Amino acid sequence: MIALFLILLPLIGGLATFFAKSNSGAKNISLFVSLLTLLLVIAGISGIFGSSLNFYDSAWITPLGARFTIGLDGMSKMLCLLTAISFPVVFGVVYNNKYPQPASFFGLMLLLQTGLMGVFMATDCLLFYFFWELALIPAYFLCSIWGGDKRIKVTFKFFIYTFIGSLLMLVGILYIYFKTPDHSFALTSFYKIKLSAAEENFAFLLFFIAFAIKMPVFPFHTWQPDTYEQAPTPVTMILSGVMVKMGLFAVLRWLVPVFPAASTHFSHIIILLSVIGMVYASLIAIRQDDLKRLIAYSSIAHIGLMCAAIFSAQQIGIEGVMIQMFNHGINVIGLWIVAEVIETQLGTRKLSELGGLASKAPALAIILVVMALANIALPLTNAFVGEFMMFNGLFRYNVWMAAVAGISIILAAVYTLNMIQKIFYGETTVVTDGAIDLAMGTKIILVVLVVLVLALGIYPQPILQLTSDTVAAVFSKFHS
């Protein structure tokens, strides 16, 4: 039942928010609902109500054999936890912002959370597809109504791009559905299909393109910097912190275990693309003057490593992906919060116009430095463990791939330290002269994130243990 409530709570909360009369009403409902969801996820993970509550199954579209089956395994728990942490954090950060039509804004945000939760828990493929689309639609509206100047054009591209992926995936789902012995969409039935190599490769590609666009993998990434730049920052936080994990998650749940032979068959080209993407995106990040675009390209490089690590088919790499999915979410949201604070306060996010903020806003400076260090995976920050393990996996796959991908470690230091220098060091500029330090509310939220960064950096065991069951399952499929 906990699993079901994780979907119902944001759904009902979201619908209720649409009818909120006032700005603060909408904010308070959504903040309350998101905190309640977080508590529920923690209850689910701790298993205090018994682990049987973490699964739910009922009839859904019976004629097709599609069932409403959801459940929490290690990976789902981890990603639901990430989702459940992200939303109250985002709501807290934007608590003092004014949005036109706040009821719709916060309502759509909660619907987005509903879709994400569903994606991470569904073990029926049609249901998975349903939630996949459910997550896309609120995101589309949020970007196109509350986004920046170029929002219509950019969001349209985002929508078409991901929608094409979704359609290919739908074709793939139906194709596999007809191949299942019992005509079912259940994950377990999908595992049982027998396909010829050509059929498997074909179906693999249908799925993979959808996920590759979502992650995104080079060269399917160009929608992302534009969308991150134009989307309202709270939505960007969710998009990059949580939503890109849909792609990685789907690869681990629906792609690799269902098409193990094809996954091995295509692994070389996918790893090659990922590694090219890492270096490519890192190089472009060096030349970005826009803080949001810099973070976007940095994120593409990080996701590239995760994708490469999955397909390197090494246990250590997949273990690293698990912990990194969580940590990347925390870190990138932290970076976006800093970007949001700077932009709302100073009205610009151009690095060339900033400078000298360290003397004006020391608390902000310290927090950004910690987040930035996590972004370059400095040891004892949370990202180190994941990157260390993923590079390890990639190294076992191929020494040279690891070495080339390793260049992005150096480049990451270049663009991240550039960012710190241009924002915080030097003398103040016209823009930053009147800057003030963090407000108490934002400071508390950021300190919570910093504590998470350091705690998981020093003792990553909780997340590693949480996801060990999924890793074992995925890894055994890869080599079956």
Add this chain to the structure above:
Amino acid sequence: MNNIAYLVPLFPLLGFLINGLFRKSLSKGTIGIIGCGTILLSFIVSLILFFDVKANGGVVVNYFNFIDVASFQIPFAFQIDQLSVIFLLIITGIGFLIHLYSTSYMHDESSEHFGRYFAYLNLFVFSMLLLIMGANYVIMFIGWEGVGLCSYLLIGYWFKNINYTNAAKKAFVMNRIGDLGFLLAVFWLLSKLGTANYVDVFEQASTGLSSTDVTAITLLLFVGAMGKSAQIPLYTWLPDAMAGPTPVSALIHAATMVTAGIYMIARSNVLYSLSPLTQDVVAVIGLATAILSATIALFQNDIKKVLAYSTVSQLGFMFLALGVGAYTTGVFHVMTHAFFKALMFLGAGSVIHAMGGEQDITKMGGLVKKLPITAWTFVIGVLAISGFPFTSGFVSKDEILLAVLAHSPVLFWFAVFAAILTAAYMFRLMMLVFFGGFRGTHEQEHHLHESPSAMTIPLIILGVLSLIGGFVQLPHVFGGEDFFNQFLAPIVPAVTHEGAEAATLEYYLLGGTIVILVIVYVVTKKLFAVDRFDGVYTGFKKVLADKWYIDELYNAVIVNPLDKLAGFLKNVVEKSGIDGIVNGVGKFVNYASRQLRLLQSGQVGNYILFMVLSIAVLFLVFWNQEIIVQFLQKIF
């Protein structure tokens, strides 16, 4: 007693947290007491550990599993043995003196920044201790990157100055290049042996690793050392790092952090001894670095730059020793160098302090009259680094030279050349700063004063150590006991020079050193103990003064092309290339659908034609699905 090992890094960590979090509310006095006191406590614990190890030998202490997954474990563990306690004593001992010195040197800073300074400094000591104490390569790497971070923060301590923050960035990035090598080496170890624990790795090295593995691992580790310990080609960050406060240069960029590479190789001596190729590479790179940076140091006019290039050069000597297999000698030179180089950096700080921030030695001169303690301790440092008989530097440098001679006479003569250069640039510096006539402004002359005792006491202590610190390893022929090598023997097999031949060589070296130093003294006194000195160089001297244009070369060959490439990717490939194709597909669909719309002509005949054609295609498809499968097989 080993159950107290964790206290050594814990004290500085606490100091970092207290000074970092409460820097706004604490007074400077309290901050100073916390900053220095924590390091003193660590030093005391290190002393206890030293005597414990001396009596009972080394031990590995496990705390918890840092990474514990099905495929492998990385324990968070400390290895307290002969090698690590030596470094613990150097780091906490000299660290304490430099912290003490800093309380006076940084006194003009506001209390908030004073707190930030000591927080960074304590964090540095903490990271450095992790690096040394870790019982496997992963914990070492945590400290390895941690000290890099602290170095970055302290070089850019005066963050309003963009040049300083550029220097900080350069240091971090060049270190990261080395770090990548280090990481790849760790991956290599893990994939072959499944463990990164020193004990297990060294035990399995000869059986579990092929010679290719060992060579690759040791070379990659050495790449890490090139970054951290500023060797060719990754040394150019260290001279720039002098942008940091002078005590930082003394602690991080002379005595401790930059010797991490030497520690790492000495720690991995089992692996390095298995790969003669790597050993040769280490020796040659070390020697080349020693000579190159010594030539640059000859013509620098910034007091800290001379010392910086001197550090690079001395680090080169240490790698030379490691490369010829004299690991204990390399470590011994780390210790003596820590004494006399920290001494000279702190002395330079005292001079800069007295000169009101002036670092240009052409504007100094004759300071011995106004700053006697600083001057005479500095002279001791110069004598030690030049290898004046029976100073600490004499013992360690002679041991290096003898080890090199045993390995290869060619390398030996190059090393002698580097040693002569060392004496030359050091005497030049000493003459220009402390002797001759004062060449600065009258106002500077008026303000000249000896530094307060918080600064001179560390100078005196380090001066004494620089003089007598070598006696723990005095050669037998001079009545020494070989204590240092014997102590390290359980970890690092010592190369000893015994017998009559070694004794004769020692006397030759002693005599040669005296002759050379007398010549250097006479020449530099005449040239540099002067009343007027412009310090402008032309011709080949200018090439040396301009550092062989290596920075310019790197910019032209690596930095700028990379920047151009990034710009090309951003503005052309990304925008017109990849995104252009994506948008092009969109436009094509738009265009195609506009054209297709025309097919809806309203003429029934056309519709029927399309219908028939479509049915034909469908029929073909259903008739033989194999066609499609074959088609797909061709594609994939």
